[in-house]
Amino acid sequence: MSAFELSSAADVLAGRSPASVEVRGWVARKHTVGGLVFVQLRDGTGYVQVSARKGASDAAYEGARSSTKESAVVVRGEVKDDRRAPGGKEISAKEFVVVSRAESWPITKTAAKSAGFLFDKRRLSIRGPKAIAAMKIRAEVVGATFDYFRENGFHLISAPSFVQAAVEGGSTLFSVDYFGKQANLSQSAQFYEEAALPALQKVWIFQPAFRAEKSKTAKHLTEFWMIEAEQAFAEQPENMKLQEGLLSKMVERVLANRQAELKTLGRTLKQPPLPFPRISYDEALSTAGKLGFPFEWGDDLPTEAERAISLTQDSPFFVTDYPLSARSFYHMTYPDRPKVTKSADLIAPEGVGELATGGQRIHDYHELMQRIQSQDLPTESFAWYLELRKYGMPPHSGFGIGVERSTRWIAGLKHIRSASLFPRTLSRISP
């Protein structure tokens, strides 16, 4: 008898394994038919069917029969072609060892219909094929991001999560006790990136952001991973190129490496052509009005208007030149249009909504000071941010893009919580 060599589900199905294999994994599904047991074994690479036959190998048969759904098992056997097996190959078991027997599995096929239950049991339900596909796509998106920034000469930095100043509105901060002082959890690393620019010129960051927005929608998490980048000597047009290049790279990599996962999720994804369309805020205002979703100049793009416009697009697109009234204080305005910012949102098609927000920052000390004062913001909170403008701050721009939002769009997920292993939302902080 030949020795069993360690292999994986994916290698067995692809025909890359030796004839006698050992595979380690979990029982994803089990059927018994008389003296035959079929087990769909799952490992980190995929699924493969194992059959155990009474009479052929009674020990393997007994092992397989006594296994339960989600038990951890080690299987040794012969790889055989069989048209009746999913994928056309199966492992005919000689040995079937239950390493860790699972109790009665709570995720049943009716439970799969209940999003609330699945997320209550998220620590277990993440073993399902759709959750696995979403996580593999997310990992591909993150991997593409690391490569993209390295290829473009950006330095990865890190920034604190305990902060004092708010980058976005102050009402959306989570506060924590910091040895008797109040600290907040960071909403964005943007200010730290700006500080790093004179040292590194092109920087990016990958870390969690915390937003205490009481948003109960399919696109909000209270804790999410954000990709942010900031470039010195780069103005807004260059900033948009960087963003579309990144999203494009994410899609390219997922299309290249995650076809099976896209199929599992029922997602049809196409490579969007570059450059992405640029629609000015004023155009968006007019288009939304024509589509029956009017709003006032100066307001942020309402969700209905954004969705209506996005349904007219078949690739991601930018909405540019937002009014200052809809933007944070640090946004730079056009010299001849003081109420219009050099900024843009990157919006996904199909009604998915905002993926990224970016813009050019004010680099002049007096202009920024004036802006802070005119908006009645506490100057002392932004003292160090302001001070950066005293020591050689060139024109610069940057953006932030949500990892889970990008994954949600690319993977075609209905809700952003499916793009997170353990999502944090308004009503969910466990498990």
Added chain:
RNA sequence: GGCGACGUAGCUCAGCGUGGUAGAGCAAUUGGCUGUUAACCAAUUGGUCGUCGGUUCGAGUCCGACCGUCGCCGCCA
């Protein structure tokens, strides 16, 4: 924060209009079946009807408050 739904078995739901101490499917357990793909067939097990209070001889059902979940909006990545 606003508007709207919904809480009955481990899960999905029916029952509530016309009040009289709960029912199905799935899951689980046991048995049967030597090619299953959401397997199938049979039997068994399983419920302080979200919580508290009110009306009533009697409340899963009617009324009130509270708690929780979900959806859409505002806000945003």
